[in-house]
Amino acid sequence: MAIKERKEREKQEMRNLIIESATQLFLKQGYDKTSIRSIADDIEYSPATIYLYFKDKDEIFYVIHENAFDLLDKELRQHDAIADPFERLGALGRTYMQFGIENPDYYDLMFIMRAPMEQIKNEEKWKAGECAFGYLLTTLAECLEQKKIRPADLHVTAIQVWSYVHGLVSLYVRERMCILMQTDEITRQILHSSFDLFLANLKT
Amino acid sequence: MAIKERKEREKQEMRNLIIESATQLFLKQGYDKTSIRSIADDIEYSPATIYLYFKDKDEIFYVIHENAFDLLDKELRQHDAIADPFERLGALGRTYMQFGIENPDYYDLMFIMRAPMEQIKNEEKWKAGECAFGYLLTTLAECLEQKKIRPADLHVTAIQVWSYVHGLVSLYVRERMCILMQTDEITRQILHSSFDLFLANLKT
DNA sequence: TGAATATAATAAACACTGTTTAGTAAATGC
DNA sequence: GCATTTACTAAACAGTGTTTATTATATTCA
Structure with missing residues (x-):
């Protein structure tokens, strides 16, 4: 058989x-x-x-959405070896931003579009999202433990970091950074400078 | 005639x-x-x-998009009277976030959706967006001048602030905050706590 | 092996979408 | 009062996601 x-x-x-x-x-x-x-x-x-x-178009794009998360995950895990959690945090942020800028369509599907989230509602939890967010949480927990960053609630800090890089990338991807009236090249530089400044402000 | x-x-x-x-x-x-x-x-x-x-559907939604900016602008201008620029910055951020949370569809149209931006491309400049961003710039310039916040490039700081609040609101609006696995009420509280923490880190 | 059944694939239809075209009826200009 | 412009619309076009009824193929079992 x-x-x-x-x-x-x-x-x-x-x-x-x-x-x-x-x-x-x-x-x-x-x-x-x-x-x-x-x-x-x-x-x-x-x-x-x-x-x-x-079942429908959403289900197809949900699979693509999951594959895109695997891709991002692989890129983030490259920094596993960095011992200092604060340095690792910086590397994670930069890699996340680079991923979004280099793969705007994937980024869209993962963090902006509604389509795949409709699918997720029927599943109770956002597996792919939880995995990447979990990685951020453990890194931040280490940072807090070693007093590398200003003391604050872990989840509040995580939301702060994620929202920040997401804000940068999503405004760029959805073309709202045009208010800067700069070339794409310079805009991306400002994005990275802005992240560096953010990290500096987070430091103890 | x-x-x-x-x-x-x-x-x-x-x-x-x-x-x-x-x-x-x-x-x-x-x-x-x-x-x-x-x-x-x-x-x-x-x-x-x-x-x-x-001309087309986009043109209709571009007008709605402009009206929405007028609405946000009105709410932001309520804080004109606040003398201390850092306090005003905080008020602006909280009002911006509240606007997004209370008017998710308007927020979507203004800062997330692609549709109205197609229209904007034909206009050379993003009138409505520039106005609100300009208000942020002048407030931040005052903050820097009076040394209320950490010294940094004005535009980089502005992008930092805007990206941050946009990150919070857009992740909320597009339902990615579900990873927190909290009620809507608690999620919104975390959003606000996160912004307070951000402001504190920005302070000199 | 041959008939009955189960599976896989599809043509065609349904109910939508934004948009265009050709034609009608009413208001205006002279 | 007649010609012209304006305002409006029915119908069509080219799409979309999705469902249904039908056909052709593969598998099972006597």
Whole structure:
């Protein structure tokens, strides 16, 4: 009865095919232009077939959203080796910002768009988000323990750090930084200077 | 030849009627569900008529976006009388956050959504945004002058403040604060505590 | 092996969306 | 009173996400 297993494998392969196509189209043309029909066209199946493998469009983008978190997670974990928690905090922030600036569409899906969060509501918890946030929490806990940063409630401090880098990246990604009336290059420099200043103010 | 003037007046009245209906529907059902057809239905005209008064849907929402900025501006100007610039800065931040939390749809349109910015690109400058940002700049300039906050570049500091409050509000509005796994009430309290902490760190 | 059943895929439709075009009816100018 | 401009709309166009009924293929079992 290996047929059932083969069928399961084929089902998973088809899901992967859809996700790969959707991801590629999403990164090339953005969310709105990535329609079910365009994905179907790309993989040379009918639009209705996609609904045999995914409940709706949101479910597809929820998977892409999870994959994007894996990517960010990998980049953040590169700094595991940094012993000093405050230095690690700085590295995490810079890497987070760089990720957002270099992958604006992924960042959008992860932290700005409503679409994948609709899916999350049916799940009770935001797994991917919790993982990255958890990493920030442990780093900050170390910072507080070693009195590297000003004493304050752990969660309040975490929200402070995350909101801050998210504010910078999301204003940049959604093109509100245009009020500075500077080139993209200079704007990004200001973003990084601003983060450095923030870190300095956080220090004891 | 007062006919021309009356015609102009009627044209403006029709534009207002459309904007009023669109605003009301937008605040009730959000952007996506506010279709041209639903506005047409509401004002009892055909959908095509709307296109005689507005170029496209974006142009309608650009006007709503401007009105929302007027609203925020009015609330921010309430603090003009506060003599101490640092105290005024705190009041501005709290009012900004409150505005976003109480008017999530307006906030979305003003600082998160892509739609109205397409319109803004054709205008060379972001009038409404510049006005509010300018107010922040002058307040911060006073703070720096009177050495109420840590010395730093004016624009970098402004971006820092704005990004910070925007980060808090936008994560809240787009439901990412769910990682805290707290009630809405407590989440909002954390938001405010976080801002207080931020201000304290900014102080000299 | 052959008939019955289960699975996979799709064409076509449904109910929407923003927007354009062609045509009608009313107001205005002369 | 007639020609012209203006205001409006029905219908169509080209999309969207999603569902349903149908067909073709693969699997099971007698």
